[in-house]
Amino acid sequence: MHSDKLKYDQILKPGHVNPEYVRWEKHRVWQVKATLKDGMRHIYKVRDMYLDEDSWQVSIADLYDNRDQLYRVAVAHGLNYYEVPTQWDTLEVFHDLQSRRYLAMGLDNQSGMYNFDAKLTEANFTPDALRREGIR
Template sequence: MQYYAQEHPEKDNFLFLYKQRITSPSSMAGEVLLVHETANQVKDPRRAWRYDPGRRRAFRTPTVAYDAPALASDGLSTIDNFDMFSGSPDKYNWELKGKKELFVPYNAYHLHSDQLSYDDIVRPGHINQEIARYELHRVWVVEATLKETKDNIYSRRTFYLDEDSWQALLVDHYDEQGELWRVAEAHALNYYEVPVLWTTLDVIHDLKAKRYIAFGLDNQESMYDFSKSMNYRQFTSSALRREGR
């Protein structure tokens, strides 16, 4: 389960508040990640806390950044893979390569349907392609190349951004030898009640491991309530400890 809020007493360099709770499997149930996301993370790195149900305590964690393994991803995703890319961009040189036409995941309303179960979507090797939808779109191509003085498991990333919304729809990730390693897809649709173009499902394919991970499956859950009001007090380390108890 994931929660967001956009209220913070320190607003100058604040982006959003984020909380993630693991409900299953039972071996990980109860683990909670809390993040205070900043806009300029070179100036002020994101702040993060983790609640460990085994030790029944919350503690500050400095590793929620860059290519640290993402929580509950079984090694198939990094922190900066979240939402196709998150965190500070300072480890890469960025270049706008221009536009091209490309088949990308788009208008994924069927994939978002509450008439589907997770078993309808998740299949061996890849999600059910009879449910996924792709269409030809103009995209901006942005290339990020790792700086010589920096470290990251991805030496290069190529982003394909929707021309209309600037949502990253596809990202190619290259290893240290320059070989294509992981491919990320963001299956997007319009949430007209907000309005915003956002994703219903993010998928990362690991071509070496021949496995994939899917983030955001929501078909068997209550739909997002964009009108729900949440406040800063729900996103403090003290609140994290109270939830654990």
């Protein structure tokens, strides 16, 4: 899924990510269940998250609405960058079960891959820096 040989339209299909490019493997996870505090409002009443024990990143999250119905499911497709070393996501997918749509974020197959050698300063984290990175 992370290959620069794949185009986005090969990975992203109507209703789901192409399973031909998805790899699943067992990982030890820690389950963290977050429940909305009484008297507070939020789109999610409960977030049931599964954190990968090695990276502490959320790998899968079940998101429940205020009717206690499973509303959305989030899946982070992890990737090991052995040269850094770190584990990062190559794709994050959010499935909306009510609208039967999904949002995919983070693909970089048709653009530059992550540059972990970038030398950043505080100037890289200003509104002007964000404006410079924008595409019109």
